[in-house]
Amino acid sequence: MEEIIKLKKVSQHYKMGDSVVYALSEVDLDIYSGELTALVGPSGSGKSTLLNVVGGLTKPTMGDVFIYDTNVKDYSENQMCLFRREHIGFIFQSFNLNPTLTALENVTMPLIFARVDSKDREKMANDALDLVGLSDRKDHKPGELSGGQQQRVSVARAIVNKPKIILCDEPTGNLDTKTGKEILELIKEMNRVNQITFIIVTHDINVANQCQRKISLQDGKIFNDERN
Amino acid sequence: MFDIDIIKLAWMSLWRRKLRTILTMVGIMIGTAGIVIMISLGAGLERTITGEFEEMNMTSIEVYAPYNIMGETDTNDIKNLTKDDVLDLRKLDGVKAVTPIYNYWGELDIGRERISGQLVGVDMSDAEDLGYELEDGRFPRNNEIIIGSKLLEDVEEITGNNSVIRKAVTIITMSMGEESIENEYRSRVVGTLKSTGGNEDYSAVMDIDILIDMVEETENRSNIVQTDGYESIRVVAENTEIVDQLTKEINEIGYMSYSTQDLLAGIGSISKYLQIFLGGIGSIALLVAAIGITNTMIMSIYERTREIGVNKVIGASVKDIRNQFLYEASFIGLMGGVAGLTISYVITLLINFIAGMIINAQAETAVSINIAYIPPWLAIFAITFSIIVGVLAGLYPANRAAKISVLEALRQE
Numbered sequence: 236m237e238e239i240i241k242l243k244k245v246s247q248h249y250k251m252g253d254s255v256v257y258a259l260s261e262v263d264l265d266i267y268s269g270e271l272t273a274l275v276g277p278s279g280s281g282k283s284t285l286l287n288v289v290g291g292l293t294k295p296t297m298g299d300v301f302i303y304d305t306n307v308k309d310y311s312e313n314q315m316c317l318f319r320r321e322h323i324g325f326i327f328q329s330f331n332l333n334p335t336l337t338a339l340e341n342v343t344m345p346l347i348f349a350r351v352d353s354k355d356r357e358k359m360a361n362d363a364l365d366l367v368g369l370s371d372r373k374d375h376k377p378g379e380l381s382g383g384q385q386q387r388v389s390v391a392r393a394i395v396n397k398p399k400i401i402l403c404d405e406p407t408g409n410l411d412t413k414t415g416k417e418i419l420e421l422i423k424e425m426n427r428v429n430q431i432t433f434i435i436v437t438h439d440i441n442v443a444n445q446c447q448r449k450i451s452l453q454d455g456k457i458f459n460d461e462r463n
Numbered sequence: 464m465f466d467i468d469i470i471k472l473a474w475m476s477l478w479r480r481k482l483r484t485i486l487t488m489v490g491i492m493i494g495t496a497g498i499v500i501m502i503s504l505g506a507g508l509e510r511t512i513t514g515e516f517e518e519m520n521m522t523s524i525e526v527y528a529p530y531n532i533m534g535e536t537d538t539n540d541i542k543n544l545t546k547d548d549v550l551d552l553r554k555l556d557g558v559k560a561v562t563p564i565y566n567y568w569g570e571l572d573i574g575r576e577r578i579s580g581q582l583v584g585v586d587m588s589d590a591e592d593l594g595y596e597l598e599d600g601r602f603p604r605n606n607e608i609i610i611g612s613k614l615l616e617d618v619e620e621i622t623g624n625n626s627v628i629r630k631a632v633t634i635i636t637m638s639m640g641e642e643s644i645e646n647e648y649r650s651r652v653v654g655t656l657k658s659t660g661g662n663e664d665y666s667a668v669m670d671i672d673i674l675i676d677m678v679e680e681t682e683n684r685s686n687i688v689q690t691d692g693y694e695s696i697r698v699v700a701e702n703t704e705i706v707d708q709l710t711k712e713i714n715e716i717g718y719m720s721y722s723t724q725d726l727l728a729g730i731g732s733i734s735k736y737l738q739i740f741l742g743g744i745g746s747i748a749l750l751v752a753a754i755g756i757t758n759t760m761i762m763s764i765y766e767r768t769r770e771i772g773v774n775k776v777i778g779a780s781v782k783d784i785r786n787q788f789l790y791e792a793s794f795i796g797l798m799g800g801v802a803g804l805t806i807s808y809v810i811t812l813l814i815n816f817i818a819g820m821i822i823n824a825q826a827e828t829a830v831s832i833n834i835a836y837i838p839p840w841l842a843i844f845a846i847t848f849s850i851i852v853g854v855l856a857g858l859y860p861a862n863r864a865a866k867i868s869v870l871e872a873l874r875q876e
Contacts, residue, residue: 292776292869313781320778331773331873335479347468348778392777 238301239400239432240266240289245298247284247455258284259295260455266434268399271426273443274436276452282436283404285452289434290323290402291315302400320349324393324431326422328405330385332377338364338388339373345396363391367421383414390421394431401425403435407442419445469783473790480763484795487759490752491799491849492806497745499807499837499845500814504734504741507811507836521703522559523594524710526552526696526720543692548718552698555712557705560592563693565671566662567678572633573652576621580614582634583663584671585697593699595663600628600654606673608632609654611664627652634667636681646681734834749849753856756795760788760860764867771864772872781865788861789854796853800846804837807845811835 247259259281266272274282287293288300291307300308307318324345332341342360351359364373367387377385386406393401406422407415419442425431435446443449444463451459477484528544544563553561565584570577585593590602603609610618610627619625630652638644650669658664671693679687698713698720700706706722713720764771771784779787814835 287870290776292873316775316778316780316783319776320780325776327873331769331776333770333773344774345777347472348774348780348783350468353468396778 236267236269238265239268239303240264240434241299241301242285242288243299243301245285245288245295245300247281247288247293248296257455259288261298262455262457264450264457266432268432269426269430270448271423271433271446272435272448272450273446274434274450274452275438275440275443280452281455282452284455286402286404286434286436289400290325291319320345321396322398322400324396324398324401326386326389326393326401326403326406328408330377330382330389330409332385332388332392334377337374337376338369338380338391341377341388342391342395345392349396351396359395360391363395364388366394366425367391381414382410383417386410386414386418387421390418390425394425394429397429398431400432400434403433403437405436405438407437407439415439415442466783466786469786470790473787473794476763476767476787477791477794483759483763484798487752487755487795488799488802490748490755491796491852492802494745494747494749494752494852495800495803495845495849496806496810497741497743497748498848499745499804499841500810500835501738501742501745502841503807503811503835503837504738504814506838506841507815507834508734521723522700522706524698524700524706524713524720524722526698526713526718528692529717529719543688543690544694544696545688545692549693549696551716552696552713555698555709557701557709558698559701560586560589560699562586562589562593562697563671563688564695564697565674565678566666566694567674568637569667570635570637571618571667572635572647573618573627573630574622574624577635578614578618578621580617581662581666582636582674583666583668584674585668587670593697595659595668596657598655598657600652603653603669606634606648606650606669606677607653608634608650608667608669609656610652611656611666611668612658613664614666615655628654634677636677638682644681644683646677648677749852752799753852756792756853756856757860759795760792760857761863763791764788764860764864767864768867768872768875771867772869772875775867775869776873784867785861785865788864789857792857792861793850793853796849796851796856797846799853800849803849804842804845807837811837 242262242264245259245262245264246257249256249258262281262285264285274285276282284293288295289302291300291310295308298308299306302318302322305318307315310318333344336344339357339360342363343356346356346359361373364370367390369384369387369391372380372384377388380388386409403422407418410418422433422435423445426433435442437443446463448460448462450457526544526548528542546563549561549563552558562585567582567584569582570579585595587602587604595602597609598612600609615627618627632650632652634648634650636646636648656663656668675687679685684690698709700709703724706724710720710722710725774784775781815833818834
C-alpha cells in the first residue's frame with residue numbers, strides 16, 4: 236500500500252502567555268491509502284492538533300506535511316482551501332451543518348465551492364444522501380433531524396466530492412452509544428467500499444478498537460501505534 | 464468575474480435575514496431618492512428651457528411701458544408704446560422679430576352662435592418669425608382672422624362643428640365707453656394656431672393695423688396708438704442665450720420687460736433650494752446608509768463566524784468568502800438603488816403635478832411643465848452609484864470575513 240499522508244518531524248508550538256506549549260513535537264507518521272486510523276489520547280495530547288495539521292487548518296511550526304507527495308506546509312491559506320476542496324473531507328463532533336439549509340442544500344455546498352456543474356450537483360448530493368441512508372429526509376433542515384441523522388448528513392457532505400481522505404473529529408462524541416455505533420458502521424462501510432482513508436480522533440475506546448490502526452498520543456508525541 | 468453560485472449564496476443569506484436586509488436597504492433608498500430627485504429637478508428645468516418652449520416662449524420678451532411711480536422725474540419719458548418704440552427695439556442686436564400687441568374685447572358670430580373672445584392684433588407680416596405656428600390653414604390677410612387653440616375648443620363645443628376654417632365670421636367690437644357701441648365687421652377664419660402658452664390661445668388673432676382701425680371706428684377716436692399706446696411689444700430674440708442680455712438692455716433703455724426665462728428663473732431658484740436641500744439629505748443619508756451596511760455586515764460576520772469557518776473547511780476559498788460578502792453588500796446597494804429610483808419616479812410625478820397646478824393657476828394657461836425629469840442616464844447612474852456605495856461599504860467586512868481563522872471559527876459555539 237502506498238503512503239497517502241506523510242508527516243516528517245512535525246512540531247506545533249503555541250505561546251500561552253510567557254510559556255510555550257508543545258502541542259506536537261517532532262511527530263513522524265505515515266498513513267497508508269485506505270487505512271482507517273484512530274487517534275486516541277487524553278485531552279491536550281495533541282490528537283486534534285495533529286488532525287488539524289493534516290487538514291491544513293493550522294500550520295505546523297516545524298516539519299513537513301506531505302499529502303500525495305505534495306508538501307502542503309508552504310501552501311497559503313487560499314491554496315490550502317483549494318487543495319482541501321478536492322482531496323479532504325471533514326466530519327465534526329458537533330456536525331457543523333448550516334441550520335438554515337436543508338439536508339440536501341448542506342450536502343450541495345462543497346459542490347458549489349468546487350464549481351461542480353449545477354446539473355450534476357443535485358444528482359451527486361442525492362446520491363451521497365442515499366448512500367448514508369437519508370433518502371427520505373433530504374428536504375429537512377438540521378433542526379428537524381436527530382443527532383444521528385445530522386451526523387449522517389455531515390458524512391454525506393464529507394463524501395460528496397469523492398475525496399480520498401476524510402478527517403473526523405470525535406464523530407460519535409455527541410451521539411448516544413447506539414447511534415454512535417451506526418455512524419461508525421457507516422464510516423467503516425465508506426472506508427471498505429470506497430477505499431477512503433479515514434483518520435478519526437476519538438475518546439471512545441470502542442470506536443478506536445474497531446479501527447484498523449490505533450495511534451496513541453501523549454504530550455505531543457506518538458507513544459503507541461498498533462494495528463488490530 | 465460573476466460567479467453565479469456565489470451570487471446565489473449571497474442572495475440566500477440576505478433572504479434569510481429579510482428584515483435586517485430591508486432596514487439596511489432603506490437608508491440607501493432614501494439617499495438615492497434624494498440625490499436622484501435633486502438631479503432630476505436640474506435636468507427637468509434644463510429640458511424645459513431647451514426643449515419644447517424654445518421657439519415660442521423661451522426667446523420672447525414682453526416689453527411694457529415703464530410704470531413710473533415717481534411721476535415724471537425719471538430721465539426717460541416713454542409713456543406709451545408707439546410705432547417709434549417698435550422701430551427702436553427692432554434695431555437692437557440679436558433681435559429676430561418685433562411686434563406690437565393690441566388687445567380688444569369682442570365677440571364672434573360663427574353661424575348662428577355668438578362666442579365671446581379676445582381680439583389680439585399682432586404684426587402678421589412677421590408671424591412666423593414671431594413664433595406663431597399654424598395647426599391648420601394659413602396666416603390671415605386683410606381682416607381675416609386665425610383662432611387660438613383654446614378658443615377653437617370653445618368654438619367647436621358651442622357650434623358642434625369642427626371645421627371652422629374658411630367659415631365666415633362676423634367680428635363684433637364693443638366700445639367700453641359710457642354708451643356701449645357695437646360695430647360689426649365681416650371676416651373669415653383662415654387658420655388655427657398651435658398653442659403658444661399665451662393669450663393668443665384664447666383669442667382671435669389678426670393684423671394689428673386692421674384691428675386698430677376697427678377700434679378707432681368703434682370708439683370714434685383717432686390716433687389711439689399715439690394716445691393710449693400699444694398693450695405691449697413682443698421682442699423675439701434670435702436664440703435663448705441672449706435673452707437675458709437683451710432683457711437687460713431693454714430695461715436699461717427704460718422699458719419694463721419680462722421674458723419667459725424670468726418666470727422659469729423663478730422656478731429655477733426654488734428648484735435650486737430644493738436641490739440643495741434634497742442633495743444634502745441624500746448625501747447624508749447615503750453616507751449613513753453606507754455606514755449602516757458596513758455595520759450590518761460586521762454584525763452578520765460575528766453571527767456567521769462558524770458558518771464562514773465551516774464553509775472554508777468544506778472548500779470555500781478565501782476569495783469565495785470575500786466575494787459572497789461583497790455581493791451581499793452590493794445587493795443591498797442595488798435593491799436600495801432600485802427602490803430609491805422607484806420612489807423618485809413617484810415623487811417627480813407629484814412635483815410635476817403640483818408645479819403644473821401652481822403655474823397653470825397663475826398663467827391661466829395649460830402649460831405642461833416638467834420641472835423634474837429623470838433622464839435614462841440618471842436612472843442608470845443612480846443604480847450604479849448605489850451598487851458602488853454598497854461595494855465600498857462591504858469591502859472592509861468582506862476582507863474581515865475572508866481573514867477569519869477556521870480553527871477559531873470552529874471553536875466558537
